[in-house]
Amino acid sequence: MNEPFSNRETVSASLRETAACIAAAREPSVLVDEVLAAATDSFFEVESPLGTVYVAAGLEGVRYLAPAASEQEFARRYRERFGRFVSSADGVADLAERVSAALAGEQVEVPLDLSRTTPFQRRVLEVVKVIARGEVRPYVWVAGEAGSPGASRAVGNVMANNPVPLLVPCHRVVRNDGRTGSYAFGAGEKIRLLRLEGIAPEEISGCPYVATPMTGVVCHATCRNAKRIQPENRRPFRNIKEATEAGYRPCKVCRPVVAA
Amino acid sequence: MRTRTRQEWAAGFDPLAERLADGDPLAPRVLVERHYSELYRYAFSVLREERAAEDAVQDAFERAFSALGRYSEKRLRAMRLRPWMYRITLNVARNLLRRRREVPVEEVLVAGDVGDEDREGVMDVLGALGRLPERQKVAVTLRYMQDLPYAEISRVTGWPEGTAKTLVRRGVMRLRKMMVEDPGGSQR
Numbered sequence: 327m328n329e330p331f332s333n334r335e336t337v338s339a340s341l342r343e344t345a346a347c348i349a350a351a352r353e354p355s356v357l358v359d360e361v362l363a364a365a366t367d368s369f370f371e372v373e374s375p376l377g378t379v380y381v382a383a384g385l386e387g388v389r390y391l392a393p394a395a396s397e398q399e400f401a402r403r404y405r406e407r408f409g410r411f412v413s414s415a416d417g418v419a420d421l422a423e424r425v426s427a428a429l430a431g432e433q434v435e436v437p438l439d440l441s442r443t444t445p446f447q448r449r450v451l452e453v454v455k456v457i458a459r460g461e462v463r464p465y466v467w468v469a470g471e472a473g474s475p476g477a478s479r480a481v482g483n484v485m486a487n488n489p490v491p492l493l494v495p496c497h498r499v500v501r502n503d504g505r506t507g508s509y510a511f512g513a514g515e516k517i518r519l520l521r522l523e524g525i526a527p528e529e530i531s532g533c534p535y536v537a538t539p540m541t542g543v544v545c546h547a548t549c550r551n552a553k554r555i556q557p558e559n560r561r562p563f564r565n566i567k568e569a570t571e572a573g574y575r576p577c578k579v580c581r582p583v584v585a586a
Numbered sequence: 587m588r589t590r591t592r593q594e595w596a597a598g599f600d601p602l603a604e605r606l607a608d609g610d611p612l613a614p615r616v617l618v619e620r621h622y623s624e625l626y627r628y629a630f631s632v633l634r635e636e637r638a639a640e641d642a643v644q645d646a647f648e649r650a651f652s653a654l655g656r657y658s659e660k661r662l663r664a665m666r667l668r669p670w671m672y673r674i675t676l677n678v679a680r681n682l683l684r685r686r687r688e689v690p691v692e693e694v695l696v697a698g699d700v701g702d703e704d705r706e707g708v709m710d711v712l713g714a715l716g717r718l719p720e721r722q723k724v725a726v727t728l729r730y731m732q733d734l735p736y737a738e739i740s741r742v743t744g745w746p747e748g749t750a751k752t753l754v755r756r757g758v759m760r761l762r763k764m765m766v767e768d769p770g771g772s773q774r
Contacts, residue, residue, distance in 0.1 A: 337758045337765075341730035344711040347704055348627045348731075351636045357626075358618045361644050365651040366614045402609030402659075409655040411606070413614040 362413050369400065369412035370422045374429040374492055375519055376511060381425055382412050387437030388425065391490045393511070407489075408442060429492055431459055431523075436493055443489070449473060450484040457498040460524045461548040463580075464502040464534060470583045478502065486510055498523075503564070504534030504547070533562035535582060537574040544569040549580035603665040606654065617667060618647055624732060625675045631731050632679040632723075633686075634712050642682055646675040669741035672734075676724065676742065714764050721745075722757035729754045 350357055367389065369382040374391075380400040382390040389408060394400035401412050427434045438455075440448050449472040457463050465478040465485075474480070485496040491510060497519045501507040506527050509516035517527050530547045537544035538555040544563060545552035563569040566582045576582045602620070605613035625646060630639035650671060654662060715723055715731075728739045729750075736747045743750065 337761050338730045340711060341715075341726065342733070344708050345627060345631075345731040345733070347708045348630050349623065350626050350640065352640070354619075354622065357640065357643075358615065358622055361618045361622070361647045362615060364644055365618075365648040369611065397611050398609040400609070401611050405609065405655055409652075411614045411651050411655055412611055414611050 359415065362415055363417070366411040366413040366415075367404075367408075368415040368418045369397070369404070370414075370418055370425075371397070372422060372426045372429065375522055376492065376515065379429075379492075381422070382408075383418065383421055384410075384439050386439035386441065388421070388490055388493060389439045389442065391425075391493055425493070438490055438493060440489070446472070446474065446477075446480070447484050447487075450481055451488065451490075451494045454485070454488075454496055454499055455494045457495055458550075459495075459498075461546070461550070461580075462498045462500045462506075462520065462525060462530065463546060464500055464504070464583075466502045467546070467581070467583050468499055471581070475583070482507075500530070500534070502534075504530040504532055506531070533564055535563040535566055535569055537561040537563060537569050537572070542574055543577050544574035544582060545577040546580045546582055549577055551577055551579055600665060600667050603667055604663055606665075607659045607662040614651065617650075617671075621668065621671050625671060628672070628675055628727065628732055629679045631712055631715065631727050632683055634709065634716070638682060638686075642675065642678045646671065646678045649674050649678070666741065669738060672728075672732075672742040680720075714761055717764065718757050718760060722753050722760065725750050725753035726757035726761070 363385075367382050367384045369380055371378055371380055373379075376393055379391055379393045380397060381388055382400075382404050390404055392400060392403065394403065404410065404412055421437075424434050424436050428436045438451075440451055443451065450468060453468050453471040454463075465481045466475075468481045469475055469477040472481070481499070485499055486508075488494055488496045488510065491497070497509055497516045506513065506516050506520065520527050525548060534547050535544050536547045536552045536555060538559045538561065540555075540559055543551070544566065547562070561569075561572075561574075563572075563574075566576065566584050570576070570584055576584060602613060602617055606617070622643060625643045626639055629642040629646075630636065633639050633642060654665070657665075715727060718726065724743065725739065725745075728734045728742060729736070734742065736750050739745070739750045740747045745753070
């Protein structure tokens with residue numbers, strides 16, 4: 327190979343011979359995995375109260391959760407929405423387990439990557455994320471907690487486009503009058519999910535607040551304090567204004583919004 | 587998935603582009619597996635260093651997927667992926683090389699002094715290749731290191747085939763001269 331290139335044929339032969347000697351030093355499959363981990367997002371399938379759903383995650387956490395007819399359909403929708411490809415990769419088993427446990431109702435921290443949302447959307451999603459299982463909150467409350475009182479309708483839009491339903495439990499956000507309202511996967515699904523979590527939607531509908539003369543406090547009907555009120559002391563209210571006019575003060579735990 | 591005509595195949599239709607557009611989750615892996623070694627060979631030929639070649643190829647794929655992710659389904663379906671991957675890798679490798687020249691680092695060619703005769707020979711040839719003018723180097727590398735036909739070289743570089751042929755011929759002549767004058771080759 328060190329012989330001088332004496333004519334065109336030996337030059338090309340020498341180049342070809344050189345080319346044949348060049349190969350990646352490390353295991354090809356390792357290199358391919360590294361490329362895929364850096365250039366694409368991973369995805370997996372998991373059981374949920376909505377049936378089988380697909381989950382896509384980047385290095386920072388879960389970006390998208392959705393039911394889909396097939397993994398192809400999910401991958402296509404993900405590319406349309408996030409401009410990224412998903413590829414099945416090893417190394418997401420731990421995350422898949424966490425997601426699965428969280429969807430089964432366990433208290434597990436699931437890293438979420440909400441970087442593709444606007445600051446307002448993110449604030450709303452962060453507020454909704456901590457609504458506990460077995461409780462619901464009205465849109466107006468979410469808007470206030472997110473620092474944008476009066477933005478109930480905008481909160482509704484964020485809920486409709488929630489990239490990670492169930493993980494950010496938008497089904498626990500209900501209309502200001504206590505009716506369950508709409509849901510990205512159907513109003514009936516919302517009611518079903520809430521029942522699974524131990525909520526009786528018909529009890530909240532029309533009277534989303536409960537007060538007790540024992541403490542003089544008014545709560546959201548599903549607040550953990552409200553659940554402890556004895557049946558004979560329960561004073562249901564249609565809105566918080568009537569409750570405050572009747573002399574009740576808002577609960578400090580669930581912080582119901584006093585309308586302006 | 588509809589079947590393709592012979593003309594479409596001749597026009598460079600790539601079934602993998604269709605799979606990517608259809609959301610086949612195995613398609614990204616197939617793309618990387620299909621082109622990794624040839625792109626690595628190109629990057630190594632230019633950069634002459636393993637780690638740098640690996641980084642260049644990874645960077646090229648990251649750019650590729652990020653661009654493809656934003657393409658419309660129609661555009662994605664019509665992609666000629668191979669020359670396009672080459673074009674990105676060419677740019678990435680050229681930029682890395684330029685940056686390396688701006689910030690002088692230790693002479694990379696001494697990587698050959700592990701005493702491995704094969705490796706020394708490879709480094710000699712690549713060293714000579716690296717001393718060609720940019721366009722000749724690209725043309726010769728694509729033609730003989732990557733074994734691309736002229737039509738493909740033309741698609742990668744955007745040069746007419748005739749230009750590619752001329753560049754290869756001149757590059758080879760120059761290499762021959764170089765090696766006759768300085769058969770050891772690598773010391774500049």
